[in-house]
Amino acid sequence: MNNKKKNLKCKSCGCSEFVTKPNQYEVYEVIDDNLKYTHSETVDEETRLFCRDCSKELKNADELISA
Numbered sequence: 001m002n003n004k005k006k007n008l009k010c011k012s013c014g015c016s017e018f019v020t021k022p023n024q025y026e027v028y029e030v031i032d033d034n035l036k037y038t039h040s041e042t043v044d045e046e047t048r049l050f051c052r053d054c055s056k057e058l059k060n061a062d063e064l065i066s067a
Contacts, residue, residue, distance in 0.1 A: 015053035023047060 009016045023045055029038045049058045 010051040010054060010056060010058070012056045013051060013054040015051050017052035018049050018058065019052050021045075021048040021050065 007016060010018075023043045025041050025043065027038050027041060028035050030036075050056065051058065
């Protein structure tokens with residue numbers, strides 16, 4: 001078994017950090033003339049992954065390189 005860890009990177013820019021499209025939002029409301037956090041809502045959408053540096057959406061593993 002190969003236990004060697006691969007370092008996956010974005011093919012476009014070489015970045016190894018990725019972010020998701022937000023699927024949760026915080027809801028605030030004005031209460032007694034103050035903006036107050038009331039709750040969070042989760043959006044029922046498929047998680048989407050983006051390169052942190054160039055913002056390219058990664059649609060599948062072929063968009064990554066192993067370094």
